[in-house]
Amino acid sequence: MKSLYERSLAVLPPVAKRATKLGIIQGQGAYLTDEKGEKYLDFAAGVGVANCGHNHPTVVAAVEKQLHSLVHGGHNVVYYPSYIELAEKLVRRVGADYKVYFSNSGAEANEGAVKLALSVTKRSGIITFNSSFHGRTLLTAAMTASNAQYRKNYEGVLPPVYHVDFPDIYNTNLSEKEEIARCLNQLQQVFHNVLAPTQTACIVIEPVQGEGGYLPAPKEFLTKLREICDRFGILLIFDEVQSGYGRTGELFAKDHYGIQPDILTSAKGIANGIPLSAVIGKSEYMDQWEPGAHGGTFGGNPLACAAGIAVLDIMNNDFLQHVSKIGTYFTARLRELQEKYPIISSVRGLGLMVAVELRDKSKEPATELVSQIRKEALERHLILLNCGVFHNVIRFIPPLIIEKSDVDKAITILDASLDASLRKVGEN
Template identity: 40%
Template sequence: MTQTATQGFIVHPHIMTELPGPKARAMIARDAEVISPSYPRDYPFVMSHGRGTEVWDVDGNRFLDFAAGIAVCATGHAHPKVVEAVRDATGDFLHISSDYWHERMIALAERLARLAPMGEPAMSFLCQSGTEAVEGAIKLARYVTGRPRFIGFLGGFHGRSMGSLAFTSSKYTQQKGFGQTMPGVTHVPFPDPFRPLFAGADQGEAVLDYIRMLFERSVPPSDVAAILIEPIQGEGGYLVPPPGFLAGLRKLCDEHGILLIFDEVQSGVGRTGRMFACQHEGVAPDIMTLAKGLGSGLPIGAVVAKKRLMQQWKRGAHGNTFGGNPITCAAAIATLDLVESEYAANAESVGAYFMNRLRDLANDYPCIGEVRGRGLMIGMELVEADGSPAKALCDTLITRAFHHGLLLLSCGVSTVRFMPPLSLSKDEVDEAMSYLRSALDEAIAGPKG
């Protein structure tokens, strides 16, 4: 790999034009006239095609994709086995609706029942997205418990429809202007040992004590249907809870007859090196939500629940039109085949290698406050000299990385998140690290004269 310096910036041969290039600029201008401005676009990448971890824009510039469509492209872009499964399915039929039966829908649900971490028989409700999966989960929790209230966590992201939005609290902009969402949700802190909210205490136990205090003073536990939590918090900063916290939450729920819902939309399907992130702690949920990586890019979600809970739903209690679509089910089955056979293990091994490379980088850059995560769900938090979040530096780094040919996104206040395809190789890690180091140098140096 060769590179040259121009006007203080590194220029790589795989970047063929200025960014954005002329074709990209033209498409962005067309988009501005007809697409909602509510989509948060961080930098002007206009995709042409992709293979594995590599993607190309419409001007022929080549990038490494370490965002993977927000952790969606679990098996990489256009994996041949996923593409083949989709093509086979399209040759049969495109849609029949969930009012009827078909083989791929049943086969996917059977696979999810076998993989489910509940420790007892499970059933699934199939849908199209993570937010719809969360909506289904909270409806199920209310239905089977007869209770109206919930506990959520500050920093959590669970979707943008009005029920899931009631739990989402990673950025106030997601709620601003929409009035009251679903009532009955009380938020508590998510335990963060790097930025402890409770001084001089075990952060996990302190949060559990905080919930116990709420139960004594303002939230009757007999009114609480469920506690909803991401086993690793995503948008909130890629926060890994302290050991024992999820187990303590499970015990607290069991004490009060409260259901425990794990939102594994981002952390599930091999992302952390296990099929589900909760398996690192050996804690079983009552209900689990899946989406993102489940379909390798096709829109699919699932509510997976203990069978004794979901079978309480009566005919018509919950439904949809596109759930169990044969095309998305085919993609999900092929994805699970790949994740089970090789990619979860690859995420664990290559993720460990990547974490070590990032921690070596941190030794050279005091602005890297912490590297954390599991598997290929990794966060690198940037800090100012006083330890406060370095938001401006994080934003600049994301932009500079794009100009080097590395697609990244942020989370939390100042955390760079790495969520590449689970097929990632060590060579691709090494290539990305060279771009990251150059981008970080430029971000620290600031604008060139």
């Protein structure tokens, strides 16, 4: 019998690049079961989506219940309880001075957030950061600067977006202060040379850069951005599509910094796998967004909202504390590995949004080695993803319900995979 992968070749285009050839039949907690009945420890969680664990019983029950009352109402047509209740719960958690607009994907939320900023500021300038990832629609591909492949052949129709370096304190000879100053200086150059701050509608940043390499933004950098935005009437947008929903040990990464964005975007873990995203904006701006200026058929679907309510109920203080505790333990275990394998040039992250970067003796990115480690880990039934513009960073995005024993298992497999890969690929 042909595998799912083999069957896919006849009917699917290669465009959606997959990290594995696994055909998955079932998910439970931190584990996935493939079509041969093999179980895998899932440290990808569908790229940071199954934050409550695969098939969390409370989420499943909430969706099942909703299925019997209303599957689709259309938020451009009617109001329904799950939509309103989720908005109320989310606003309660984010702050009473925010309002929420629901859509389907991270890219769609980012498009919505930028449209809101353009709409209320009546300005057209958009600034994002090098190595960022914001999505794959034309606007969000234009905002993205982590891989030329995402923009190839589309360049002519991408709207103008200006990019500034995101501080990378792990790969610089500068001090943290100097690295922040370098990036802020680039922003000043953009303001001076190409886009006046008074023409800038928004600055969009991932507080923890995801695809770009799991780089937490230094607090001083975000503080300075907040000040600049306030001075010039620019809206500060946090893309928390990957860093949100408990991933860093807070509901949103912004809570580590104590900095309030004007607009926050959320997706991925918001409904634990049912497509849903949100633009969460300060009421003073949301209230100016004119009726009809944005919309969509499926946004805030009742099933997704029911799942979203269950997710917020699950993500209470104890849950978030668990993420911080396990994240600290995991990071400590990764640092032990770093002592054993000096090719691990840094261990970094927040909560369970953690990564290791691999660089050889000349500080060159160990891209091939990372690829081999992921293969070796998969053979040992651990699913890992990479990130970083050179694909030399292994990111760990497990379901947030993992226990110490899952971390220990992952570390044992990672250790064996590093050892085997170094033998095969070697180290320069």
